[in-house]
Amino acid sequence: MMPWVLALLAGMASLVPGVPVAQAPGGARGGQQAAPPAASSLDYEFFKTRVQPIFLKKRPGNARCIVCHETGSPRLQSLSPGATTWDEDQSQKNFAAWLRSVVPGDPMASRLLKHPLAAEAGGDPFHAGGKHWTSQNDPEWQTLVAWVKGAKL
């Protein structure tokens, strides 16, 4: 399935109650801001080449994201035997799944960014997968910010 189709499906999911997808972040906090990028505008190539490696990165003291999320939610596809990254089909499925954990244009409303960020740095109080970044200046965290803000490759 093409990435834009998956993105469109993710956008449609935002219409389902309880699914926090692509909610209009500027609405409650002032309509004067520039319109945020829509979920369908988040860049698949940026996700595949810049965001996905973060899910596989081993950080000292932490488990890799994939170890929990290949059975947890949001889902990461299991790597094929012997593979060191995801193939195209797996990447597209990951992209569709993780669109649901971000609010385009609003990093601090996005679970992908707040959950693994230390509470002292503005993150959520608890993430069952632990805290992976202690500062918003962390380059990996900044990569996620760039994707959520609509960066493209």
Add this chain to the structure above:
Amino acid sequence: MKTSLGLCAVAATVLTGLTGLLVGGLTLGAQQRTAGLKARVVQTNAAGDNVHVIDPATNKVVGVINDIEVPHGVALAPDGSRIYITDEALSTVDAVDARTLMVTKRVKLSGHPNNLSVTPDGRKIYVGIAQAPGAVDVIDTTTMTNIKSVPVQGAVHNVYVTPDGKYAVSGSVASSVISVIDTKTDTVAWTLKESSGVRPMIFTRNPDGSTKEIFVQLSNYHGIAVVDFSTQKEVKRFELPDIPGREREMDGIQGSPAHGMAITPDNKIFWSTSKYYDYVAAYSLPDFTFIKTVDVGPHPEWLTIPPDGKSLYVSVAGKNTTVVVDNKTMAVVATIPVGQVPKRNGSGMLQTQ
């Protein structure tokens, strides 16, 4: 070295007089092993890649087991020679040498594991397989091989060997079924369907050592269900107390408002965690009279009491600490920094020299 250790063990046996008589039936090797045993608390870090070993005499971390990513359950070999840990990243049971704290063997499982338990004689380990259709794998500790996968109803979260060693009891969150496995035949003896997902369990004993009751924590229930082992039926429930003026913590509780129980070695005090209110609650046994709650921090996930029964060790997942509660004063006496999201812990006597 081995000879001198043996002589020391013999000398110690002679010096201890009556104790020497009591252990007279043991082999020299067993005496050597007994001589070096020290109490330890082993704390897994569910979102980490390591496991912390704590000395309950000092409440300090005295060792770290590395290279186990997403360690889930922990069980100590009764002879103190090994620590067994389920490894979620590799879907293995990892055997750790108690002296070196190095992984010496990884045993492949039939699927993704959660918790595990070892028999009182140390010969077998039962491992819960946390994926459909559900199974309990049986590991022979002599050969360190996976000898059988016992089919049960639903993915298994926890499995426990009863204190008398006669049964392995597994619980499934997905199917809400408790499966009781006969450890002689490694087949399911009986099952019980609960009202919601089966989370942690713990056992009380009859005077003859047989299993009297199972205390069960359930999905979305802030309390304990009590199952009579002989009639194989749930006989009562009791809810943990709410705290007036305090809101329930709902974020990240993973459908499990109470997760973790312990009973003191004298069978007089029962402890339960509350993730709604970040406390541990004490009750007297066998009457279930509420004693008090003790605040321990966010997301208390598991409890263990070392053999001397003096203290309760609480894994506090939301603060990356293990909190120590004195069983007499029922007050927090130490807070020990550990790794990422500590959950399961265990305690016992380990060989340290």
